[in-house]
Amino acid sequence: MTKTTNHTTSGRGPADHEVRDQIVKAATEHFRLYGFEKTAVSDLAKAIGFSKAYIYKFFESKQAIGELICANCLREIEADIRAAVDGAARPPEKLRRMFKAAVESSLRLFFEDRKLYDIAAAAATERWAAVRAYEERIAVMLQDILRQGRESEDFERKTPLDETAMAIYLVMRPYLNPLLLQHSQEHADEAPAQLSSLVLRSLSP
Known part of the structure; x- marks a missing residue:
């Protein structure tokens, strides 16, 4: 895994915070079911109905x-x-x-x-x-x-x-x-x- 720092994004509006919460919720459920290592960003994107690229607007990596x-x-x-x-x-x-x-x-x-x-x-x-x-x-x-x-x-x-x-x-x-x-x-x-x-x-x- 790649080390990351300062992974959160500041200055976003309420809508963006809502999307971040959706991503975190989906990730939490996937990690609970399949584990961290076996979950890919593409799995999260599919679960929420977003593209991988869109998720990367909010989080720079799965880590x-x-x-x-x-x-x-x-x-x-x-x-x-x-x-x-x-x-x-x-x-x-x-x-x-x-x-x-x-x-x-x-x-x-x-x-x-x-x-x-x-x-x-x-x-x-x-x-x-x-x-x-x-x-x-x-x-x-x-x-x-x-x-x-x-x-x-x-x-x-x-x-x-x-x-x-x-x-x-x-x-x-x-x-x-x-x-x-x-x-x-x-x-x-x-x-x-x-x-x-x-x-x-x-x-x-």
């Missing part, structure tokens, strides 16, 4: 369509994590809930919509922009919890914040990264509680 769908999936996982974190009062519980929600939401995508999960796995393999942006936002969320924990004196303050955040992120990454999750799912039931407990002990002041 650009896939990346938007991938971004939507990752945004759903991120929203679940955010809701879980925001539902806790103190930083230690926020961290526990972050671990738990990350695993549960990622596994839900894995088991319930495997074809779309395959897009996310391909995106992780090739480091699509949607995946990099998702990982950066999760890292920022984690660092914010750590900062709150230091301010409330729940967490130690000696280790540099960025070093602590990176270490914890590496612990979480097998359950956040779609490519790695498929190799970690056998431990998914017990992993959130065990890993978060281990991390919290290391953060004790």
